[in-house]
Amino acid sequence: CMDVLLRFNQLKLILHIDIKKYAKEGLNSKIEPFLYENKKDSKIYIDNLTLRTYLKIGYNISMKTDYIELYTDYLISGNGYATATGLSAMTDNAVSHGQITRFLSKNKFGSKELWQRVKKTVREIESEDGCLIFDDTVQEKQYSKESELICWHWDHTFNRNIKGINLLNCVYYSNGVSLPIAFELVKKPIVFVDPKTNKQKRKSEVTKNEQLRAMLKTCQQNQVKWRYLLTDSWFTSSENMKYVNDDLKKYFI
DSSP, X not given: OHHHHHHXXXXXXXXXXXXXXXXXXXXXXXXHHHHHHTTTOTTTOOOHHHHHHHHHHHHHHHTTOOHHHHHHHHHHHOSXXXXXXXHHHXXXXXXXXXXXXXXXXXXXXXXXXXXXXXXXXXXXXXXXXXXXXXXXXXXXXTTSOOXXXXXXXXXXXXXXXXXXXXXXXXXXXXXXXXXXXXXXXXXXXXXXXXXXXXXXXXXXXSXXXXXXXXXXXXXXXXXXXXXXXXXXXXXXXXXXXXIIIIISOOEEO
16 A cells, blocks of 8 residues: 555645644545646545545544544555555554554454444445345465465366455445445365375365355345345355245345
């Protein structure tokens, strides 16, 4: 995120911006006209999303920081590796590296916690014709020590196994808005020896298809309004289709 930080610092120097001061007074009205007038100058132009992120960062700092909001804004605005040191630098060290690290290590951030944060927004945008979109992705961690979480998974992008973290996520789409509402980390705690290769491997206690059906059940329990389920072809097992069509009375696409 150093490029974003550099562009912001250039803008800050030119306009003599005090983040904490202008966060209270409303920085949008003071800066956005300037941005539109000078957006062709790449040295000082910063996009509105990043600007609003820094606005919120300044506001959060001045209001005894909501760390989850601050960290989320940092991830959205960043275009490189995300680190606690980088976030601390963006706040001019108003929030320390240690504060961020302790916050991330002491709190639980699971699917239940995600739903608690997005529930209000879902209720505002949901409709009977809403869609649930399921997809899985692998975040490569080739240099990390292997564990039940960081292990080998098949990646459809590369058509081979890679070592990393496998995430199954559910996005809710309604009225032009997409919002993540659930996720599960694919863990492989069972260690065994493959008789064909005589090599040690790992496997999950449940399949990703079973995880998908459990997540759909949770969505029903949370009373999310939806009609259509969209997935990749490898989730179109007969068990999944029967569960969606027969049990949930929804449509599998």
